[in-house]
Amino acid sequence: MQALEQAVLEGNRRALARLITLVENEDTEGRAVLDVLFPHSGKAHLVGVTGASGAGKSTLVNSLVKEVLTRNPEKKVAVIAVDPTSPFSGGAVLGDRIRMREIAEAPQVFIRSMASRGALGGLARATQGVALVLDAAGFDLILIETVGAGQSEVEIASLAHSVLVVEAPGLGDDIQAAKAGILEIADILVLNKADRAGVEATEMALHTMLSLGYAMAEDDEKQWAPPILKTVATEGEGCMRLAGMLEEHAIYLHQSGEWEQRDEKRMQHLVQALFEQQRSRDWQQMLEKAKTREILRQVTRRELSPYRAVERL
Numbered sequence: 637m638q639a640l641e642q643a644v645l646e647g648n649r650r651a652l653a654r655l656i657t658l659v660e661n662e663d664t665e666g667r668a669v670l671d672v673l674f675p676h677s678g679k680a681h682l683v684g685v686t687g688a689s690g691a692g693k694s695t696l697v698n699s700l701v702k703e704v705l706t707r708n709p710e711k712k713v714a715v716i717a718v719d720p721t722s723p724f725s726g727g728a729v730l731g732d733r734i735r736m737r738e739i740a741e742a743p744q745v746f747i748r749s750m751a752s753r754g755a756l757g758g759l760a761r762a763t764q765g766v767a768l769v770l771d772a773a774g775f776d777l778i779l780i781e782t783v784g785a786g787q788s789e790v791e792i793a794s795l796a797h798s799v800l801v802v803e804a805p806g807l808g809d810d811i812q813a814a815k816a817g818i819l820e821i822a823d824i825l826v827l828n829k830a831d832r833a834g835v836e837a838t839e840m841a842l843h844t845m846l847s848l849g850y851a852m853a854e855d856d857e858k859q860w861a862p863p864i865l866k867t868v869a870t871e872g873e874g875c876m877r878l879a880g881m882l883e884e885h886a887i888y889l890h891q892s893g894e895w896e897q898r899d900e901k902r903m904q905h906l907v908q909a910l911f912e913q914q915r916s917r918d919w920q921q922m923l924e925k926a927k928t929r930e931i932l933r934q935v936t937r938r939e940l941s942p943y944r945a946v947e948r949l
């Protein structure tokens with residue numbers, strides 16, 4: 637075990653991949669290594685990249701990372717591509733690999749795909765664990781790509797310092813009010829596929845929605861106004877500005893004290909998730925199997941309501 641943590645700290649990629657698998661599987665050995673590595677974490681800039689499926693997130697991550705490395709070849713960058721849609725969508729993971737092939741070969745870049753298993757909460761826990769490992773292993777920038785599907789965007793906001801929301805024209809110019817939720821978590825709005833028809837209309841709609849959001853949240857004295865950046869991810873267009881904007885946001889977070897605030901929230905979120913998981917495990921262990929089965933049967937027979945069943949258990 638000591639060998640594993642040592643190897644990870646020394647930058648051994650195979651050791652890193654192995655540890656990530658252990659953490660993903662919530663293995664006890666992985667946890668023990670994480671205990672030791674944890675004090676080394678806390679330096680990385682965690683960036684969430686979210687948006688509708690097909691908006692161009694992976695392509696954008698590829699171009700953005702290329703740009704970041706051009707600006708600073710020393711930088712160590714990791715990408716976590718989360719696929720919460722389906723446990724069977726090996727295709728999406730493969731697609732990510734293809735979209736990110738240009739950066740995948742760089743020695744200072746590490747890419748990890750994670751498929752969903754079980755509940756969303758489990759995915760968030762695992763993602764946090766993997767991000768902690770990469771942070772402790774010395775990655776300066778960690779990008780977390782996830783499809784914006786309801787719950788997951790709220791979760792990404794709770795585990796990143798900066799959130800990029802990727803939009804594209806044609807996904808409906810009548811961007812419904814329902815979308816306000818995802819705009820709310822954006823620190824930077826990326827309007828990708830700016831080479832497509834209808835960009836202007838989408839840009840106007842986004843501006844309107846953003847200003848509406850601001851009018852409503854005027855009292856919360858937020859000083860960072862999320863900019864809208866147009867990109868053509870396939871050509872790398874606009875990615876230089878995006879890389880610069882991310883650096884600016886990190887500086888803003890440090891100067892305003894928001895970096896610490898977000899970190900605190902993230903740790904609170906993680907500890908709470910782990911606590912709930914543990915409590916549920918303890919509870920399940922305490923239950924007597926035969927009695928539980930009998931109570932469940934009573935619920936199925938409609939003799940007992942589910943609420944009363946929980947009380948009984």
Ligand SMILES: Nc1nc2c(ncn2[C@@H]2O[C@H](COP(=O)(O)OP(=O)(O)OP(=O)(O)O)[C@@H](O)[C@H]2O)c(=O)[nH]1
Pocket residue numbers: 688689690691692693694695696728731735783828829830831832867868869870871
């Ligand atoms: N025209 C144009 N096409 C783009 C642009 N960016 C990405 N695409 C294309 O859009 C398609 C989807 O891109 P992805 O990067 O896989 O999108 P994604 O958001 O990661 O998709 P999921 O991971 O499946 O949610 C691909 O065929 C890309 O080549 C762009 O700026 N302009």
Ligand SMILES: [Mg+2]
Pocket residue numbers: 693694695732781
């Ligand atoms: Mg993708």
